[in-house]
Amino acid sequence: MVEVQDGDSQRTVVVALAVNLIIAVAKASAAMVSGSSALAAEAAHSVADTGNELFLLVALQRSGRPADDIHPFGYGAERFYWSLLAAIGIFVAGGLTAIWEGVRQLQHPRALEAVGVGYAVLAVSLVLDSTSWRTAYRQLRRESRGRGIPLRTSLRRSGDPTTPTVFYEDTAGVIGVLFATVGVALHQLTGSAVPDALASMAVGVLLVVVAFRLAQRDRELLTNQSAPPVIVDGIRVLLAAEVGVLDVPRLEVLIVGPRRWLITGEVAVDGTLPTGTVTGLVEQLRTRLRGEPGVVEAYLTPVPAAHSRVGRVETARPRSTYG
Structure with a gap:
């Protein structure tokens, strides 16, 4: 059996943190100059992901402490707790904020400006998100092959929620960028802010779904689930x-x-x-x-x-x- 070490998980999280921090700044700047609600939603998405990676780094650090008299079986469950907080962060800071941004665009439409900047930022974001996604995917694949189980099973039932969390975040990041690109393009072509707003809300719904999926897995791990x-x-x-x-x-x-x-x-x-x-x-x-x-x-x-x-x-x- 091939054991995936915590160092692999930490490397995956650090890559995701660096990528999301860069993307968050770029998307927020592009949203301000373009007036696109979809870009604003994606900026909120990346800000939430950046905070979540910090939660995951704390989880890795605290869960690695040795057992003591107070916790005779160690602190491993700390990772489940902090991963649950990360899921809540995706739901609130990412999902609800993106949906609210879309509703606000419907109520108070804003004209698009500097569209080229928005497209450029979305293109760079897609490349960076794909890079982080590939890092998480490779670790999941290595883990599943080492244990002789399908990748989908490893993703759904992994006893370490760190890498699956990053994988789900980055998957949502790639899909969210595509939603935002379509929304901005339709806004530009039709002159209507409705597609832009709907793209923002679609990003929000996507993040809510991801948050619930991650929270469900963390709940299972925190309630004494059996080993495979x-x-x-x-x-x-x-x-x-x-x-x-x-x-x-x-x-x-x-x-x-x-x-x-x-x-x-x-x-x-x-x-x-x-x-x-x-x-x-x-x-x-x-x-x-x-x-x-x-x-x-x-x-x-x-x-x-x-x-x-x-x-x-x-x-x-x-x-x-x-x-």
Whole structure:
């Protein structure tokens, strides 16, 4: 398995931060001189994305702190919290602002000026957004290939929301630039501010959809979602292969941080083993699990083989396809 390190995520976020900061200044300047509401909406979009990248950098820094007495399983869930704040930022600073800008253009139409400046800024924005998008895409593809799962599954069920957040932001950035370009062009051709306003509102709706999608994933991660079946099955096989273990009737693997898991379960042991041997076997299994990448802690309870029920193995499997 190929592990994606936090350094990769930080590089992706830094690239997105630099790109969005440059684009935000350029779009805001072009919006002021052109009078285009679509450009103003895109400026708000880029400002929101810039703030969100700062949230994600804080998330990377705080989630990397080691475990202590207050947080015995580490601070990994901090990344989920700050990513949720980033989603809220996309919704408020990006989506609602863009929709409001479109409504204002409908109520108080403004004539276009310096259209060439607007087109130039949109063209540069498209190139820069595409560059940042490609960086996030490559990391997601590398992660999905390393874990042997489809890219779409990795994007929807990744246990690290940092790169998917950047990917969704940049995807919305590219689409938003196209919306704005069409709006400005129709405004110029028809002389009506309505297409410009509608483009602004379309950008806002797009950002609201992205915000809800990201917030939904962060909610799942913050509410003790199970690890993906590939992780659970691998741990089950490891436990069942140990001499003296007859079955694994119960196994839960919870996500407690990006690529971090807490394991609890029951192992059905050979009833002929002495009590001391069973105790040593369970401790040996716990030690082995703790040595696996990403496992923060493992709690196992030995049960007699008679307590192992075939049906429980299937019901214990998590419903998610990736975590």
